[in-house]
Amino acid sequence: MSLRGTADLSLDQAPPLSIPASFFLTAPVAVAAAGLLLIALSDVALASSWQPATVALTHLGTLGFLTTVMLGALYQMLPVVAGVPVPAARLAHGVHAALGLGVSLSVYGALTQSRWAAAVGGLLLGGALLVFIVPVLTALARASGDATVWGMRLALGGLLALLALGLMMGLGYAGGAFPGDRRLWILTHLSVGLLGWVGALLVSVSWKVVPMFYMTAEPSQPRARASVALIGLGLAGPLAALALGLGFQAIAAAAAPAAIVVWFAHPLATLRAIAQRRRPRADGSLRFWQAGLGCALLCGPLAAGAVLVPSPVLPLLFGWVAIWGWAGMVMHGMLCRIAPFLVWFHRLSPLIGVVPVPPMRRILPDPLINRGLGLHLSSVLLGAVAIATGAPIAVTLTGVSLVLVGAHLGYALIKTFSVRAPEVSPG
Numbered sequence: 001m002s003l004r005g006t007a008d009l010s011l012d013q014a015p016p017l018s019i020p021a022s023f024f025l026t027a028p029v030a031v032a033a034a035g036l037l038l039i040a041l042s043d044v045a046l047a048s049s050w051q052p053a054t055v056a057l058t059h060l061g062t063l064g065f066l067t068t069v070m071l072g073a074l075y076q077m078l079p080v081v082a083g084v085p086v087p088a089a090r091l092a093h094g095v096h097a098a099l100g101l102g103v104s105l106s107v108y109g110a111l112t113q114s115r116w117a118a119a120v121g122g123l124l125l126g127g128a129l130l131v132f133i134v135p136v137l138t139a140l141a142r143a144s145g146d147a148t149v150w151g152m153r154l155a156l157g158g159l160l161a162l163l164a165l166g167l168m169m170g171l172g173y174a175g176g177a178f179p180g181d182r183r184l185w186i187l188t189h190l191s192v193g194l195l196g197w198v199g200a201l202l203v204s205v206s207w208k209v210v211p212m213f214y215m216t217a218e219p220s221q222p223r224a225r226a227s228v229a230l231i232g233l234g235l236a237g238p239l240a241a242l243a244l245g246l247g248f249q250a251i252a253a254a255a256a257p258a259a260i261v262v263w264f265a266h267p268l269a270t271l272r273a274i275a276q277r278r279r280p281r282a283d284g285s286l287r288f289w290q291a292g293l294g295c296a297l298l299c300g301p302l303a304a305g306a307v308l309v310p311s312p313v314l315p316l317l318f319g320w321v322a323i324w325g326w327a328g329m330v331m332h333g334m335l336c337r338i339a340p341f342l343v344w345f346h347r348l349s350p351l352i353g354v355v356p357v358p359p360m361r362r363i364l365p366d367p368l369i370n371r372g373l374g375l376h377l378s379s380v381l382l383g384a385v386a387i388a389t390g391a392p393i394a395v396t397l398t399g400v401s402l403v404l405v406g407a408h409l410g411y412a413l414i415k416t417f418s419v420r421a422p423e424v425s426p427g
Contacts, residue, residue, distance in 0.1 A: 013079040015089040017346040021417050022096050023072025024335055028410035029101070030064025035402030042395040045386050049186070049315045056110040061323045063103045063125070066198055069331045071095065071203075073338060074152075078136065080270060082143040082152065086136050098128035098399060101283065106170070122170045129163050146246040147224030151204020153365060158196025165189045176361055180242075187307075188242045190319075191255040196235035198327050199262035206270060213337050214286055216273040223269075227261045234258020252307040263300040263326070267293035284369025289335020291377060295325030299398050316387045325380045332376055332409065339416045340364040347421040355422050364416045372412060375405045 014405030029372040034057055038045050045053040075092050079085045086092075108114065139158055143149045168179045169189060177186060204224075211218045237254025269295050274286065302318035305311070348357045379401035386394035 005082040006162065013085045014346070015075050015092070017084065017342055017417075018405075019089060019092045019096075020072040020076040020091070020338075020342060021413075023068050023407075025335055025410070025413055026096065026100055027065050027068045027072075027206055027331075027335070028406040028413065030060045030068065030406075031409065032403050032406030033064065034258070035399040035404075035406060036047070038402065040399075041143045042392040042399065044314060045400075046383075046395050047390065049319070052110050052113065054316070056107045056325065059103065059107055059110065061328065062193060062198075063099075063106070066323070066327050066331055068103075069335060070198070070201055071099070073334065074136060074201075075339070075420065076342060077205065077209070078139055078152075080142075080212075081205060081287065082140060082149050084139045084143045086139045089135070091131055091135065093255030095128045095132045098124045098131075100386055102126075109170070114365055118170045120168050121195055126163055128158060128165055129159060133160060140266055147205050147219075147221055147228055148204045151200050151207075151231070154228060154235065155197055155201035155204065158192055158200055158235050160411075161235070162189065162197050165192060179285045183236045183248055184242055188238045189249050189250060191251065191258075192235060192240045192328070193324055195231065195255060195258040195262055199258060200228075200231050200235070202330060203231065203266045206266070209334070210270060210273065210289070213341075214274060214277055214289075216270075216277040218420060219273075227266065230257040230261045232258075234261070249307065252303075256347060259303060263296045263303070266406070267296040284373055286335045286336040287373055288329050288336065288376075291373070292326050292329030292333065295321050295380070299326055313387060317384060320387055321380070322382045323385065329376060329380070332372065335409070335413065336364060336369045336372065339413055343416055343419050347419065351421055357422070363419050364412060368415075372405070372408050375401065375408055377417075379405050 011204030041053045101123030102121045105117045184393040210253045234255045234257040237250045241254045305313040307316045382398040386398045388421045
């Protein structure tokens with residue numbers, strides 16, 4: 001097996017398989033926990049953006065699932081997409097532990113309005129993310145400056161800004177003094193998180209990962225660099241507008257350049273590249289990308305509606321589609337592709353030519369991936385219905401579907417990471 005971008009990668013450059021595996025195996029737990037929260041608090045969890053249960057649910061999705069997957073993937077993918085390993089990679093085990101405990105305490109603090117839980121959770125999250133960011137930025141400083149590397153640098157800057165905003169807002173949610181107008185801070189926090197952190201990283205990494213795994217054409221460097229510049233403008237703009245005390249509409253308008261790239265230009269360009277790919281076979285993980293990018297095209301209109309129309313439903317619907325539809329679908333699909341690749345690369349590729357080695361698609365078969373896709377799509381649709389109707393039974397069914405998604409994804413990942421190299425006879 002040969003993949004573009006991995007030909008010059010050696011096992012010496014890559015971190016131990018246990019590092020990305022630990023992050024990936026934790027992510028389904030957050031999904032199942034979000035489902036249990038919806039089941040337990042079905043009457044209030046999706047009733048308003050201001051509810052403590054909604055805040056807890058949001059952070060299980062953004063920190064517990066999305067950020068956990070992204071951190072684990074970056075440790076492994078930097079040698080592939082940027083050509084540089086992360087220094088002191090074994091610190092990742094501490095990052096993983098602090099991140100998991102920090103998310104748990106932060107969610108508990110949001111639900112109970114506990115100041116001590118919010119403070120300790122915030123400190124753990126801050127420490128975990130800083131111990132992650134410093135080595136990764138050190139590695140990126142040594143990498144060649146193509147558009148993907150600049151996009152990853154921008155994403156790390158977005159993560160730093162997101163961390164600062166989150167720590168200042170955390171005490172407000174735990175019963176302390178909120179740092180300012182709550183609506184303005186939430187909008188800025190959401191813009192920086194979805195566009196400056198998740199969006200910048202997803203877009204820039206996709207320029208390497210999608211061509212590598214699905215044999216599509218790579219975007220031109222001028223177009224990619226222009227995209228990074230617009231995302232950067234959409235990251236800095238809301239922060240500046242918040243600092244200057246400008247209003248809700250100004251902050252939303254400042255985020256527009258990034259939103260256009262992340263939720264319009266990039267999905268259209270990537271879907272077109274997938275349609276024109278050289279490998280006609282569509283595996284399950286590719287369908288996740290197509291579904292997630294389709295959800296991305298809904299995010300822009302929903303975000304505009306949430307800003308312009310005084311409705312309690314639209315902000316919730318936008319958040320659900322953006323976090324669990326667009327980003328969640330893409331991350332789920334990437335797990336279904338990256339995890340088998342890592343097992344194949346670490347455990348099977350050294351034995352090529354020595355013993356028969358199974359192809360990567362047998363490590364996590366398509367039928368299993370497709371079942372996960374069906375469950376994930378069902379949960380997205382059920383959540384949209386629950387938000388639109390407000391019916392507790394619909395919220396409960398959404399929670400059940402999330403538990404099933406988390407359980408299925410956890411099973412698929414355990415099955416994948418349980419694959420061992422075949423024994424080699426002496427001589």
